[in-house]
Amino acid sequence: MSKKMIASCVLALSVGCATAAVSPERSAATGGAIRAAEEMGAAKVPEAALYLQLAKEQEAQAMKLLNNGEKKRGEVLLMRAQSDAEVALAMAREPSVKADAQQALERLKSLEEQAGQGK
Numbered sequence: 001m002s003k004k005m006i007a008s009c010v011l012a013l014s015v016g017c018a019t020a021a022v023s024p025e026r027s028a029a030t031g032g033a034i035r036a037a038e039e040m041g042a043a044k045v046p047e048a049a050l051y052l053q054l055a056k057e058q059e060a061q062a063m064k065l066l067n068n069g070e071k072k073r074g075e076v077l078l079m080r081a082q083s084d085a086e087v088a089l090a091m092a093r094e095p096s097v098k099a100d101a102q103q104a105l106e107r108l109k110s111l112e113e114q115a116g117q118g119k
Helices: 003-020 024-039 046-067 071-117
Strands: none
16 A cells, blocks of 8 residues: 555544544534524523523534544533533523413412402
8 A cells, every 4th residue: 555545544534533532422412402592592582692602602612622633622612512502591491481480470369369259
């Protein structure tokens, strides 16, 4: 084999290993958390939008690091991205959870009034 052929094989193998080094579950979990936050409307809640943007930027930076063979740093950044996406998701859910709690409280007050009138 020629030196060029060997060098090409080594390069191809090293690039393939660098991108496959991170666990598929970590990458999928990060992407899933970002999609969940987007679907819940995090982009429309100012505080949540900030965390969502951070998560997206961190995910992109992590992929660059992984492609450059920096597995540890890339994986840590993927974990941070997932955490920020989960914070964005929680913040996006907060208004609807508060509304549900308020409705439950009003329903309870209504039932208490009805019970008090029935005595």
